[in-house]
Amino acid sequence: MIGGTVGEVVESRNDKYAVGDKVVGFGGWQLYSTATGKGDVTKVDTTHIPLSAYLGSVGMPGMTAWYGLMKICEPKAGETVCVDAASGAVGSVVGQLAKLKGMHVVGIAGGPDKCAYVRDELGFDECIDYKAFPEPADFYAALKAVTPRGIDCHFENVGGSIMDAVLLRMNAFGRIALCGMISGYNGVPIPMAAPQLILQSRLKIQGFIVSEHMNLWPEGLGELGGLVATGKLKFRESIADGLASAPQAFFDLLKGKNFGKQLVKLV
Amino acid sequence: MIGGTVGEVVESRNDKYAVGDKVVGFGGWQLYSTATGKGDVTKVDTTHIPLSAYLGSVGMPGMTAWYGLMKICEPKAGETVCVDAASGAVGSVVGQLAKLKGMHVVGIAGGPDKCAYVRDELGFDECIDYKAFPEPADFYAALKAVTPRGIDCHFENVGGSIMDAVLLRMNAFGRIALCGMISGYNGVPIPMAAPQLILQSRLKIQGFIVSEHMNLWPEGLGELGGLVATGKLKFRESIADGLASAPQAFFDLLKGKNFGKQLVKLV
Numbered sequence: 226m227i228g229g230t231v232g233e234v235v236e237s238r239n240d241k242y243a244v245g246d247k248v249v250g251f252g253g254w255q256l257y258s259t260a261t262g263k264g265d266v267t268k269v270d271t272t273h274i275p276l277s278a279y280l281g282s283v284g285m286p287g288m289t290a291w292y293g294l295m296k297i298c299e300p301k302a303g304e305t306v307c308v309d310a311a312s313g314a315v316g317s318v319v320g321q322l323a324k325l326k327g328m329h330v331v332g333i334a335g336g337p338d339k340c341a342y343v344r345d346e347l348g349f350d351e352c353i354d355y356k357a358f359p360e361p362a363d364f365y366a367a368l369k370a371v372t373p374r375g376i377d378c379h380f381e382n383v384g385g386s387i388m389d390a391v392l393l394r395m396n397a398f399g400r401i402a403l404c405g406m407i408s409g410y411n412g413v414p415i416p417m418a419a420p421q422l423i424l425q426s427r428l429k430i431q432g433f434i435v436s437e438h439m440n441l442w443p444e445g446l447g448e449l450g451g452l453v454a455t456g457k458l459k460f461r462e463s464i465a466d467g468l469a470s471a472p473q474a475f476f477d478l479l480k481g482k483n484f485g486k487q488l489v490k491l492v
Numbered sequence: 493m494i495g496g497t498v499g500e501v502v503e504s505r506n507d508k509y510a511v512g513d514k515v516v517g518f519g520g521w522q523l524y525s526t527a528t529g530k531g532d533v534t535k536v537d538t539t540h541i542p543l544s545a546y547l548g549s550v551g552m553p554g555m556t557a558w559y560g561l562m563k564i565c566e567p568k569a570g571e572t573v574c575v576d577a578a579s580g581a582v583g584s585v586v587g588q589l590a591k592l593k594g595m596h597v598v599g600i601a602g603g604p605d606k607c608a609y610v611r612d613e614l615g616f617d618e619c620i621d622y623k624a625f626p627e628p629a630d631f632y633a634a635l636k637a638v639t640p641r642g643i644d645c646h647f648e649n650v651g652g653s654i655m656d657a658v659l660l661r662m663n664a665f666g667r668i669a670l671c672g673m674i675s676g677y678n679g680v681p682i683p684m685a686a687p688q689l690i691l692q693s694r695l696k697i698q699g700f701i702v703s704e705h706m707n708l709w710p711e712g713l714g715e716l717g718g719l720v721a722t723g724k725l726k727f728r729e730s731i732a733d734g735l736a737s738a739p740q741a742f743f744d745l746l747k748g749k750n751f752g753k754q755l756v757k758l759v
Contacts, residue, residue: 384687406688417684418650421673424699432691 227251228399228489229285231256231269231276234241247271249279254381254468273454281486282460283450286354289435290380291445293402295325296438297431298378302327304370307391309333310382311343314460314486315404318449319380320349321458328378333387335481342484346461355387361446365390375399385415386410392422410479427436461485494518495756496552498523498536498543500652514538521735523758527670548581548753549727550717556702557585557647558712560669561593563705564698565645569594572639574658576600577649578610580621581753582671583726585716586647587616588725596643600640600654602748609751614726622654631658642666651675652682659689669701677746728752 230252239262242248250266260266269279281287287408293325294300300323308319311332320330320343332343332352340352351371358364368390377395381388384406393403409415423430452458463483465474471489478487497519498726501509506529509515519525519535529534536546548554561567567590575586578599587597599610599619607619618638625631635657641661648655651673662668676682690697719725730750732741738756745754 336714388687403691406663409688414685415688417687418681418685420655420684421682423697424670424673427699427701427704429696429698430690431696432694435695437694 228254229280231279232258242266243368244266247276249284254471265317272347274450276484277462277486277488278453278460280488281462282318282453282458283446285435286314286419286486287318287449288405288442288445290315290322291435291449292438292441293380293404294319294322294378294407296441297402298372298380298400299432300326300328300378302380304377305329305331305374305396306366306378306380307331307333307372307376307394308382309387309391310405310407310481310483312339312347312461313382316380316382316426317343317347317348317485321347321452324348324350325379325452325457329374331368331376333368333383339484342461361386361390365393368394378402380404382407389418391427392419392428395422395428397426399426399428401428401430402419403430407479408455465489467491493603494604495521496547498546499525509533509535514543516551523740541717542753544729544753545720545727545757548727548729549720550713552702553581553753554585554716554725555709555712556671557582557589557706558716559702559708560647561586561589561645562712563668563708564696564700565647565667565730567593567595567645570596571644571653572596572598572602572641572663573645573647574598574635574639574643574661575647575649576622576654576658577672577674577748578616579606579614579751580649581705583649584610584614584727584752585725588719590615590645591615591617592719592724596641598635598643598738600635600650606751626720628653628657632660635661637722645669647671649674656685659684659693662689662693662695664693666693668695668697670697675745688741730754732756734758 231249233244236410237244247269248266249269274283275404306323306328308316310316311320311334320332323330329347332349333339333355334343337354340354342478343352353367354380358367372394376394377399379391379401381403382405385408396487462485474487477483498516501511501513514536515533516536541550573590573595577583578587578601587599590597593749597616599616600622601607601610601619602623606622607621610616610619620634625634639661643661644663644666646658646668648670648673652675729752741754
Protein backbone atom coordinates (compact mmCIF):
# COMPACT_ATOMS: atom_id res chain seq x y z
CA MET A 226 0.00 0.00 0.00
CA ILE A 227 1.54 3.24 -1.17
CA GLY A 228 0.77 6.00 1.30
CA GLY A 229 -1.09 9.07 0.11
CA THR A 230 1.00 12.11 1.02
CA VAL A 231 1.14 15.86 1.04
CA GLY A 232 4.47 17.67 0.95
CA GLU A 233 6.63 20.36 -0.49
CA VAL A 234 8.81 20.39 -3.57
CA VAL A 235 12.46 20.55 -2.46
CA GLU A 236 14.09 20.18 -5.85
CA SER A 237 12.66 20.47 -9.36
CA ARG A 238 13.69 19.97 -12.96
CA ASN A 239 10.13 20.61 -14.15
CA ASP A 240 9.00 24.13 -15.07
CA LYS A 241 5.54 23.47 -13.69
CA TYR A 242 6.81 22.77 -10.17
CA ALA A 243 8.91 25.25 -8.23
CA VAL A 244 10.78 24.63 -5.01
CA GLY A 245 8.34 25.38 -2.21
CA ASP A 246 5.26 24.34 -4.13
CA LYS A 247 2.84 22.27 -2.08
CA VAL A 248 1.77 18.97 -3.63
CA VAL A 249 -0.48 15.97 -2.98
CA GLY A 250 0.14 12.52 -4.41
CA PHE A 251 1.22 9.01 -3.55
CA GLY A 252 4.70 9.66 -2.23
CA GLY A 253 4.75 6.58 -0.07
CA TRP A 254 5.91 5.95 3.46
CA GLN A 255 9.14 7.94 3.19
CA LEU A 256 10.55 11.40 3.78
CA TYR A 257 11.49 12.08 0.16
CA SER A 258 10.10 10.77 -3.09
CA THR A 259 10.76 11.38 -6.77
CA ALA A 260 7.83 12.39 -8.94
CA THR A 261 7.64 12.30 -12.73
CA GLY A 262 5.29 15.25 -12.80
CA LYS A 263 3.10 13.33 -15.22
CA GLY A 264 0.01 13.04 -13.06
CA ASP A 265 1.62 11.47 -10.00
CA VAL A 266 1.60 14.67 -7.96
CA THR A 267 -0.85 17.57 -8.04
CA LYS A 268 0.03 21.09 -7.01
CA VAL A 269 -2.41 22.46 -4.46
CA ASP A 270 -3.37 25.90 -3.24
CA THR A 271 -2.92 26.36 0.49
CA THR A 272 -4.00 30.00 0.60
CA HIS A 273 -7.37 29.14 2.14
CA ILE A 274 -7.11 25.38 2.58
CA PRO A 275 -4.64 23.74 4.98
CA LEU A 276 -2.24 21.37 3.21
CA SER A 277 -3.32 18.36 5.28
CA ALA A 278 -6.94 18.81 4.14
CA TYR A 279 -5.88 17.51 0.76
CA LEU A 280 -5.54 14.11 2.44
CA GLY A 281 -8.95 14.51 4.05
CA SER A 282 -11.97 16.66 3.28
CA VAL A 283 -10.52 17.95 0.00
CA GLY A 284 -8.94 14.61 -0.89
CA MET A 285 -9.87 10.98 -1.19
CA PRO A 286 -12.04 10.77 1.96
CA GLY A 287 -13.92 13.92 1.00
CA MET A 288 -14.48 12.64 -2.52
CA THR A 289 -15.65 9.31 -1.09
CA ALA A 290 -18.27 11.14 0.95
CA TRP A 291 -19.25 13.35 -1.96
CA TYR A 292 -19.57 10.51 -4.47
CA GLY A 293 -21.53 8.18 -2.20
CA LEU A 294 -23.92 10.86 -1.02
CA MET A 295 -24.44 12.70 -4.29
CA LYS A 296 -24.29 9.87 -6.80
CA ILE A 297 -25.68 6.88 -4.89
CA CYS A 298 -27.81 8.32 -2.09
CA GLU A 299 -29.13 11.12 -4.35
CA PRO A 300 -30.08 13.39 -1.44
CA LYS A 301 -33.36 15.27 -1.34
CA ALA A 302 -34.12 18.16 1.00
CA GLY A 303 -36.32 17.07 3.87
CA GLU A 304 -35.27 13.44 3.72
CA THR A 305 -33.47 11.70 6.56
CA VAL A 306 -29.92 10.49 6.03
CA CYS A 307 -27.92 8.31 8.37
CA VAL A 308 -24.15 7.90 8.44
CA ASP A 309 -21.98 5.81 10.72
CA ALA A 310 -18.37 6.45 11.66
CA ALA A 311 -19.83 9.94 11.67
CA SER A 312 -16.87 11.76 13.21
CA GLY A 313 -14.42 10.17 10.78
CA ALA A 314 -12.78 11.64 7.71
CA VAL A 315 -15.57 10.38 5.44
CA GLY A 316 -18.60 10.42 7.73
CA SER A 317 -18.03 13.98 8.88
CA VAL A 318 -18.12 15.20 5.28
CA VAL A 319 -21.20 13.11 4.46
CA GLY A 320 -23.19 14.65 7.30
CA GLN A 321 -22.12 18.23 6.68
CA LEU A 322 -22.79 17.97 2.94
CA ALA A 323 -26.20 16.45 3.70
CA LYS A 324 -27.03 19.33 6.05
CA LEU A 325 -26.13 21.77 3.28
CA LYS A 326 -28.56 19.85 1.03
CA GLY A 327 -31.35 20.40 3.55
CA MET A 328 -31.52 16.90 4.96
CA HIS A 329 -32.26 15.67 8.45
CA VAL A 330 -28.92 14.14 9.45
CA VAL A 331 -28.40 11.34 11.97
CA GLY A 332 -24.86 10.29 12.83
CA ILE A 333 -23.64 7.18 14.60
CA ALA A 334 -20.29 7.39 16.39
CA GLY A 335 -18.40 5.69 19.19
CA GLY A 336 -18.35 7.57 22.46
CA PRO A 337 -19.84 10.72 23.95
CA ASP A 338 -16.95 12.97 22.85
CA LYS A 339 -17.31 12.02 19.20
CA CYS A 340 -21.09 12.41 19.37
CA ALA A 341 -20.82 15.83 20.99
CA TYR A 342 -18.42 16.90 18.24
CA VAL A 343 -20.71 15.54 15.51
CA ARG A 344 -23.74 17.34 16.92
CA ASP A 345 -22.28 20.52 18.33
CA GLU A 346 -19.41 21.31 15.99
CA LEU A 347 -20.40 19.62 12.73
CA GLY A 348 -24.10 20.47 13.09
CA PHE A 349 -25.66 17.04 12.65
CA ASP A 350 -29.24 16.94 13.95
CA GLU A 351 -28.67 13.80 15.99
CA CYS A 352 -25.88 11.46 16.97
CA ILE A 353 -26.12 8.05 18.59
CA ASP A 354 -23.22 6.73 20.63
CA TYR A 355 -23.36 3.09 19.61
CA LYS A 356 -21.05 2.14 22.48
CA ALA A 357 -23.79 3.13 24.89
CA PHE A 358 -26.04 0.44 23.40
CA PRO A 359 -24.16 -2.85 23.27
CA GLU A 360 -27.41 -4.80 22.89
CA PRO A 361 -28.74 -4.69 19.31
CA ALA A 362 -32.32 -4.22 20.50
CA ASP A 363 -31.32 -1.19 22.55
CA PHE A 364 -29.35 0.30 19.69
CA TYR A 365 -32.33 -0.20 17.40
CA ALA A 366 -34.61 1.52 19.90
CA ALA A 367 -32.22 4.47 20.10
CA LEU A 368 -32.04 4.69 16.32
CA LYS A 369 -35.82 4.50 16.03
CA ALA A 370 -36.22 7.30 18.54
CA VAL A 371 -34.16 9.72 16.44
CA THR A 372 -35.61 8.65 13.07
CA PRO A 373 -39.36 9.08 13.58
CA ARG A 374 -39.87 9.40 9.82
CA GLY A 375 -37.56 6.49 9.00
CA ILE A 376 -34.33 6.69 7.00
CA ASP A 377 -34.26 7.51 3.29
CA CYS A 378 -30.52 7.44 2.67
CA HIS A 379 -27.76 5.64 4.49
CA PHE A 380 -24.02 5.97 4.06
CA GLU A 381 -22.46 2.76 5.37
CA ASN A 382 -18.91 2.67 6.69
CA VAL A 383 -19.27 -0.01 9.36
CA GLY A 384 -21.59 -2.89 8.45
CA GLY A 385 -22.60 -5.70 10.77
CA SER A 386 -25.14 -5.10 13.53
CA ILE A 387 -25.27 -1.36 12.85
CA MET A 388 -26.28 -1.96 9.26
CA ASP A 389 -28.84 -4.54 10.40
CA ALA A 390 -30.50 -1.94 12.61
CA VAL A 391 -30.44 0.73 9.90
CA LEU A 392 -32.04 -1.66 7.38
CA LEU A 393 -35.01 -2.02 9.72
CA ARG A 394 -35.50 1.75 9.67
CA MET A 395 -35.13 2.26 5.92
CA ASN A 396 -38.11 3.76 4.13
CA ALA A 397 -39.46 2.47 0.83
CA PHE A 398 -37.18 3.34 -2.09
CA GLY A 399 -34.27 4.09 0.26
CA ARG A 400 -30.70 4.25 -1.02
CA ILE A 401 -27.63 2.86 0.72
CA ALA A 402 -24.12 3.83 -0.35
CA LEU A 403 -21.88 0.99 0.75
CA CYS A 404 -18.50 2.58 1.33
CA GLY A 405 -16.92 0.48 4.05
CA MET A 406 -17.61 -2.41 6.41
CA ILE A 407 -14.90 -1.86 8.98
CA SER A 408 -16.65 -4.11 11.51
CA GLY A 409 -15.56 -7.06 9.36
CA TYR A 410 -12.03 -5.97 8.55
CA ASN A 411 -10.63 -8.13 11.35
CA GLY A 412 -11.97 -11.23 9.63
CA VAL A 413 -15.02 -11.74 11.80
CA PRO A 414 -18.04 -12.75 9.68
CA ILE A 415 -20.63 -9.98 9.42
CA PRO A 416 -23.72 -11.63 7.92
CA MET A 417 -26.66 -9.41 7.06
CA ALA A 418 -29.47 -10.62 9.28
CA ALA A 419 -32.46 -9.80 7.10
CA PRO A 420 -31.61 -9.18 3.43
CA GLN A 421 -35.31 -9.59 2.62
CA LEU A 422 -35.67 -6.01 3.86
CA ILE A 423 -33.93 -4.90 0.66
CA LEU A 424 -36.83 -6.41 -1.23
CA GLN A 425 -39.61 -5.47 1.16
CA SER A 426 -38.53 -1.83 1.24
CA ARG A 427 -37.45 -1.76 -2.42
CA LEU A 428 -34.00 -0.51 -1.48
CA LYS A 429 -30.98 0.13 -3.61
CA ILE A 430 -27.64 -0.87 -2.08
CA GLN A 431 -24.54 -0.02 -4.03
CA GLY A 432 -20.89 -0.61 -3.20
CA PHE A 433 -18.26 1.72 -4.60
CA ILE A 434 -14.60 2.68 -4.57
CA VAL A 435 -14.08 6.34 -5.27
CA SER A 436 -10.81 5.92 -7.17
CA GLU A 437 -12.86 4.25 -9.93
CA HIS A 438 -14.70 7.51 -10.54
CA MET A 439 -11.83 9.89 -11.16
CA ASN A 440 -13.80 11.72 -13.85
CA LEU A 441 -15.94 13.23 -11.10
CA TRP A 442 -13.06 14.39 -8.89
CA PRO A 443 -12.74 17.89 -10.38
CA GLU A 444 -16.44 18.54 -9.76
CA GLY A 445 -16.42 17.06 -6.27
CA LEU A 446 -13.13 18.55 -5.09
CA GLY A 447 -14.20 21.93 -6.44
CA GLU A 448 -17.29 21.87 -4.25
CA LEU A 449 -15.44 20.49 -1.22
CA GLY A 450 -12.54 22.95 -1.56
CA GLY A 451 -14.92 25.88 -1.67
CA LEU A 452 -16.69 24.66 1.45
CA VAL A 453 -13.46 24.14 3.40
CA ALA A 454 -12.04 27.50 2.30
CA THR A 455 -15.16 29.32 3.48
CA GLY A 456 -15.38 27.42 6.76
CA LYS A 457 -18.61 25.63 5.89
CA LEU A 458 -16.99 22.22 6.02
CA LYS A 459 -15.17 21.50 9.26
CA PHE A 460 -12.81 18.66 9.93
CA ARG A 461 -10.61 17.22 12.58
CA GLU A 462 -7.40 15.21 12.41
CA SER A 463 -5.52 12.71 14.56
CA ILE A 464 -1.82 13.11 13.86
CA ALA A 465 0.64 10.34 14.76
CA ASP A 466 4.20 11.55 15.13
CA GLY A 467 6.82 9.87 12.99
CA LEU A 468 6.87 6.86 10.72
CA ALA A 469 7.51 4.50 13.62
CA SER A 470 4.13 5.44 15.05
CA ALA A 471 2.28 4.44 11.87
CA PRO A 472 1.58 0.76 12.73
CA GLN A 473 0.07 1.63 16.10
CA ALA A 474 -1.94 4.43 14.50
CA PHE A 475 -3.33 1.87 12.05
CA PHE A 476 -4.32 -0.53 14.83
CA ASP A 477 -5.95 2.34 16.69
CA LEU A 478 -7.83 3.36 13.56
CA LEU A 479 -9.40 -0.09 13.32
CA LYS A 480 -10.50 0.26 16.94
CA GLY A 481 -11.92 3.74 16.38
CA LYS A 482 -9.42 5.42 18.70
CA ASN A 483 -8.65 8.12 16.14
CA PHE A 484 -10.78 11.24 15.93
CA GLY A 485 -11.30 12.47 12.37
CA LYS A 486 -8.75 11.80 9.66
CA GLN A 487 -5.78 9.72 10.84
CA LEU A 488 -2.54 11.21 9.56
CA VAL A 489 1.11 10.35 10.15
CA LYS A 490 3.45 13.32 10.30
CA LEU A 491 6.89 12.44 9.00
CA VAL A 492 8.75 15.71 9.58
CA MET B 493 -55.22 -10.85 -1.62
CA ILE B 494 -57.45 -10.23 -4.62
CA GLY B 495 -56.72 -12.79 -7.30
CA GLY B 496 -55.56 -11.63 -10.71
CA THR B 497 -57.91 -13.09 -13.31
CA VAL B 498 -58.63 -13.46 -16.97
CA GLY B 499 -62.14 -14.04 -18.20
CA GLU B 500 -64.92 -13.13 -20.56
CA VAL B 501 -67.54 -10.40 -20.43
CA VAL B 502 -70.95 -12.04 -19.91
CA GLU B 503 -73.01 -8.89 -19.49
CA SER B 504 -72.19 -5.26 -20.25
CA ARG B 505 -73.70 -1.81 -19.80
CA ASN B 506 -70.50 -0.17 -21.10
CA ASP B 507 -70.09 0.57 -24.80
CA LYS B 508 -66.39 -0.24 -24.65
CA TYR B 509 -66.97 -3.82 -23.53
CA ALA B 510 -69.09 -6.26 -25.48
CA VAL B 511 -70.34 -9.65 -24.36
CA GLY B 512 -67.64 -12.13 -25.34
CA ASP B 513 -64.74 -9.70 -24.94
CA LYS B 514 -61.75 -11.21 -23.18
CA VAL B 515 -60.44 -9.23 -20.21
CA VAL B 516 -57.70 -9.29 -17.60
CA GLY B 517 -57.99 -7.67 -14.18
CA PHE B 518 -58.38 -8.36 -10.50
CA GLY B 519 -61.66 -10.21 -10.48
CA GLY B 520 -60.89 -12.07 -7.30
CA TRP B 521 -61.39 -15.67 -6.27
CA GLN B 522 -64.88 -16.02 -7.71
CA LEU B 523 -66.70 -17.11 -10.84
CA TYR B 524 -68.28 -13.73 -11.58
CA SER B 525 -67.22 -10.21 -10.73
CA THR B 526 -68.53 -6.74 -11.44
CA ALA B 527 -66.16 -4.26 -13.06
CA THR B 528 -66.57 -0.50 -13.25
CA GLY B 529 -64.72 -0.37 -16.54
CA LYS B 530 -62.65 2.50 -15.16
CA GLY B 531 -59.29 0.83 -15.24
CA ASP B 532 -60.13 -2.28 -13.27
CA VAL B 533 -60.29 -4.55 -16.31
CA THR B 534 -58.37 -4.39 -19.55
CA LYS B 535 -59.61 -5.83 -22.80
CA VAL B 536 -57.05 -8.12 -24.41
CA ASP B 537 -56.45 -9.48 -27.87
CA THR B 538 -56.37 -13.27 -28.01
CA THR B 539 -55.87 -13.54 -31.75
CA HIS B 540 -52.22 -14.50 -31.38
CA ILE B 541 -51.81 -14.66 -27.60
CA PRO B 542 -53.58 -17.23 -25.42
CA LEU B 543 -55.82 -15.62 -22.82
CA SER B 544 -53.99 -17.25 -19.90
CA ALA B 545 -50.70 -15.64 -21.01
CA TYR B 546 -52.08 -12.34 -19.76
CA LEU B 547 -51.62 -13.75 -16.27
CA GLY B 548 -48.09 -14.89 -17.13
CA SER B 549 -45.61 -13.86 -19.78
CA VAL B 550 -47.75 -10.96 -21.03
CA GLY B 551 -48.92 -10.01 -17.55
CA MET B 552 -47.51 -9.26 -14.14
CA PRO B 553 -44.86 -12.05 -14.10
CA GLY B 554 -43.66 -11.09 -17.56
CA MET B 555 -43.47 -7.42 -16.63
CA THR B 556 -41.61 -8.36 -13.45
CA ALA B 557 -39.01 -10.15 -15.56
CA TRP B 558 -38.85 -7.33 -18.08
CA TYR B 559 -38.52 -4.56 -15.51
CA GLY B 560 -35.89 -6.28 -13.38
CA LEU B 561 -33.79 -7.34 -16.33
CA MET B 562 -34.09 -4.21 -18.44
CA LYS B 563 -34.20 -1.50 -15.79
CA ILE B 564 -32.10 -2.91 -12.95
CA CYS B 565 -29.77 -5.47 -14.52
CA GLU B 566 -29.28 -3.32 -17.63
CA PRO B 567 -28.22 -6.24 -19.85
CA LYS B 568 -25.28 -6.01 -22.21
CA ALA B 569 -24.61 -8.47 -25.03
CA GLY B 570 -21.83 -10.87 -24.12
CA GLU B 571 -22.34 -10.54 -20.39
CA THR B 572 -23.37 -13.45 -18.20
CA VAL B 573 -26.73 -13.35 -16.47
CA CYS B 574 -27.99 -15.77 -13.84
CA VAL B 575 -31.59 -16.34 -12.82
CA ASP B 576 -33.02 -18.73 -10.26
CA ALA B 577 -36.49 -20.26 -10.24
CA ALA B 578 -35.58 -20.36 -13.91
CA SER B 579 -38.49 -22.49 -15.11
CA GLY B 580 -41.04 -20.32 -13.32
CA ALA B 581 -43.35 -17.66 -14.70
CA VAL B 582 -40.81 -14.90 -14.07
CA GLY B 583 -37.49 -16.70 -14.45
CA SER B 584 -38.39 -18.25 -17.77
CA VAL B 585 -39.07 -14.81 -19.24
CA VAL B 586 -35.89 -13.35 -17.74
CA GLY B 587 -33.71 -15.96 -19.38
CA GLN B 588 -35.40 -15.86 -22.78
CA LEU B 589 -35.31 -12.06 -22.87
CA ALA B 590 -31.64 -12.15 -21.88
CA LYS B 591 -30.87 -14.60 -24.69
CA LEU B 592 -32.58 -12.22 -27.13
CA LYS B 593 -30.29 -9.47 -25.78
CA GLY B 594 -27.24 -11.58 -26.61
CA MET B 595 -26.31 -12.63 -23.09
CA HIS B 596 -24.85 -15.86 -21.79
CA VAL B 597 -27.72 -17.20 -19.68
CA VAL B 598 -27.40 -19.50 -16.67
CA GLY B 599 -30.54 -20.78 -15.01
CA ILE B 600 -30.99 -22.42 -11.63
CA ALA B 601 -33.99 -24.70 -11.17
CA GLY B 602 -35.15 -27.59 -9.00
CA GLY B 603 -34.94 -30.99 -10.63
CA PRO B 604 -33.72 -32.53 -13.88
CA ASP B 605 -37.06 -32.07 -15.68
CA LYS B 606 -37.15 -28.35 -15.06
CA CYS B 607 -33.50 -27.98 -16.04
CA ALA B 608 -34.01 -29.92 -19.25
CA TYR B 609 -36.97 -27.68 -20.10
CA VAL B 610 -34.96 -24.52 -19.32
CA ARG B 611 -32.05 -25.61 -21.50
CA ASP B 612 -33.73 -27.52 -24.30
CA GLU B 613 -37.03 -25.70 -24.75
CA LEU B 614 -36.32 -22.20 -23.48
CA GLY B 615 -32.79 -22.08 -24.88
CA PHE B 616 -30.82 -21.10 -21.79
CA ASP B 617 -27.09 -21.84 -22.19
CA GLU B 618 -26.86 -23.64 -18.87
CA CYS B 619 -29.08 -24.82 -16.05
CA ILE B 620 -28.06 -26.06 -12.63
CA ASP B 621 -30.36 -28.38 -10.73
CA TYR B 622 -29.85 -27.04 -7.23
CA LYS B 623 -31.50 -30.11 -5.72
CA ALA B 624 -28.58 -32.17 -6.99
CA PHE B 625 -26.21 -30.13 -4.81
CA PRO B 626 -27.59 -29.97 -1.27
CA GLU B 627 -24.17 -28.95 0.10
CA PRO B 628 -23.47 -25.22 -0.46
CA ALA B 629 -19.85 -25.92 -1.42
CA ASP B 630 -20.96 -28.36 -4.11
CA PHE B 631 -23.56 -25.97 -5.45
CA TYR B 632 -20.95 -23.23 -5.58
CA ALA B 633 -18.57 -25.50 -7.50
CA ALA B 634 -21.32 -26.31 -10.00
CA LEU B 635 -22.13 -22.64 -10.44
CA LYS B 636 -18.47 -21.77 -10.88
CA ALA B 637 -18.10 -24.44 -13.53
CA VAL B 638 -20.81 -22.89 -15.72
CA THR B 639 -19.78 -19.27 -15.12
CA PRO B 640 -16.10 -19.25 -16.11
CA ARG B 641 -16.24 -15.50 -16.76
CA GLY B 642 -18.20 -14.77 -13.57
CA ILE B 643 -21.70 -13.30 -13.38
CA ASP B 644 -22.50 -9.73 -14.42
CA CYS B 645 -26.24 -9.68 -13.78
CA HIS B 646 -28.36 -11.72 -11.45
CA PHE B 647 -32.12 -11.89 -11.19
CA GLU B 648 -32.96 -13.12 -7.70
CA ASN B 649 -36.19 -14.94 -6.95
CA VAL B 650 -35.02 -17.27 -4.19
CA GLY B 651 -32.47 -15.76 -1.78
CA GLY B 652 -30.68 -17.66 0.97
CA SER B 653 -27.85 -20.04 0.14
CA ILE B 654 -28.40 -19.69 -3.61
CA MET B 655 -27.90 -15.95 -3.41
CA ASP B 656 -24.82 -16.46 -1.22
CA ALA B 657 -23.23 -18.62 -3.90
CA VAL B 658 -24.14 -16.20 -6.69
CA LEU B 659 -22.63 -13.27 -4.77
CA LEU B 660 -19.29 -15.09 -4.74
CA ARG B 661 -19.38 -15.32 -8.54
CA MET B 662 -20.43 -11.72 -9.23
CA ASN B 663 -18.04 -9.64 -11.30
CA ALA B 664 -17.06 -6.07 -10.47
CA PHE B 665 -19.89 -3.62 -11.14
CA GLY B 666 -22.46 -6.42 -11.25
CA ARG B 667 -26.18 -5.72 -10.92
CA ILE B 668 -28.67 -7.77 -8.94
CA ALA B 669 -32.42 -7.33 -9.40
CA LEU B 670 -34.00 -8.50 -6.17
CA CYS B 671 -37.44 -9.71 -7.14
CA GLY B 672 -38.23 -12.42 -4.64
CA MET B 673 -36.75 -14.40 -1.77
CA ILE B 674 -39.06 -17.38 -1.69
CA SER B 675 -36.62 -19.41 0.42
CA GLY B 676 -37.57 -17.17 3.35
CA TYR B 677 -41.32 -17.00 2.81
CA ASN B 678 -41.91 -19.79 5.32
CA GLY B 679 -40.43 -17.60 8.05
CA VAL B 680 -37.01 -19.25 8.21
CA PRO B 681 -34.25 -16.61 8.57
CA ILE B 682 -32.19 -16.22 5.40
CA PRO B 683 -29.16 -14.14 6.44
CA MET B 684 -26.78 -13.05 3.71
CA ALA B 685 -23.48 -14.72 4.60
CA ALA B 686 -21.04 -12.19 3.17
CA PRO B 687 -22.55 -8.76 2.45
CA GLN B 688 -19.01 -7.38 2.19
CA LEU B 689 -19.01 -8.87 -1.32
CA ILE B 690 -21.39 -6.07 -2.33
CA LEU B 691 -18.63 -3.63 -1.44
CA GLN B 692 -15.67 -5.65 -2.65
CA SER B 693 -17.25 -6.23 -6.07
CA ARG B 694 -18.92 -2.79 -6.20
CA LEU B 695 -22.31 -4.35 -6.79
CA LYS B 696 -25.70 -2.75 -7.07
CA ILE B 697 -28.55 -4.67 -5.46
CA GLN B 698 -32.03 -3.31 -5.90
CA GLY B 699 -35.36 -4.60 -4.68
CA PHE B 700 -38.50 -3.82 -6.64
CA ILE B 701 -42.21 -4.50 -6.98
CA VAL B 702 -43.37 -4.20 -10.55
CA SER B 703 -46.81 -2.78 -9.73
CA GLU B 704 -45.02 0.39 -8.60
CA HIS B 705 -43.79 0.98 -12.14
CA MET B 706 -47.06 0.94 -14.06
CA ASN B 707 -45.84 3.71 -16.36
CA LEU B 708 -43.54 1.18 -18.02
CA TRP B 709 -46.16 -1.53 -18.55
CA PRO B 710 -47.24 -0.42 -22.03
CA GLU B 711 -43.63 -0.53 -23.23
CA GLY B 712 -42.88 -3.86 -21.54
CA LEU B 713 -46.12 -5.62 -22.40
CA GLY B 714 -45.80 -4.44 -25.98
CA GLU B 715 -42.42 -6.13 -26.27
CA LEU B 716 -43.55 -9.27 -24.42
CA GLY B 717 -46.79 -9.58 -26.38
CA GLY B 718 -44.94 -9.38 -29.67
CA LEU B 719 -42.53 -12.09 -28.55
CA VAL B 720 -45.28 -14.45 -27.38
CA ALA B 721 -47.35 -13.87 -30.52
CA THR B 722 -44.39 -14.72 -32.73
CA GLY B 723 -43.38 -17.76 -30.71
CA LYS B 724 -40.09 -16.28 -29.52
CA LEU B 725 -41.14 -16.33 -25.89
CA LYS B 726 -42.27 -19.72 -24.67
CA PHE B 727 -44.04 -20.49 -21.45
CA ARG B 728 -45.55 -23.29 -19.50
CA GLU B 729 -48.41 -23.40 -17.01
CA SER B 730 -49.52 -25.55 -14.11
CA ILE B 731 -53.31 -25.43 -13.93
CA ALA B 732 -55.14 -26.43 -10.75
CA ASP B 733 -58.75 -27.42 -11.31
CA GLY B 734 -61.39 -25.53 -9.37
CA LEU B 735 -61.33 -23.02 -6.54
CA ALA B 736 -61.13 -25.78 -3.93
CA SER B 737 -57.74 -26.79 -5.31
CA ALA B 738 -56.28 -23.28 -4.84
CA PRO B 739 -54.92 -23.71 -1.27
CA GLN B 740 -53.04 -26.89 -2.16
CA ALA B 741 -51.76 -25.28 -5.36
CA PHE B 742 -50.41 -22.43 -3.25
CA PHE B 743 -48.63 -24.81 -0.87
CA ASP B 744 -47.18 -26.67 -3.82
CA LEU B 745 -46.00 -23.39 -5.35
CA LEU B 746 -43.99 -22.61 -2.23
CA LYS B 747 -42.38 -26.05 -2.52
CA GLY B 748 -41.63 -25.61 -6.20
CA LYS B 749 -43.95 -28.40 -7.28
CA ASN B 750 -45.52 -26.25 -10.00
CA PHE B 751 -43.94 -26.01 -13.42
CA GLY B 752 -44.20 -22.55 -14.96
CA LYS B 753 -47.00 -20.18 -14.04
CA GLN B 754 -49.39 -21.58 -11.45
CA LEU B 755 -52.98 -20.92 -12.44
CA VAL B 756 -56.32 -21.94 -10.97
CA LYS B 757 -59.04 -22.72 -13.50
CA LEU B 758 -62.49 -21.83 -12.16
CA VAL B 759 -64.71 -22.96 -15.01
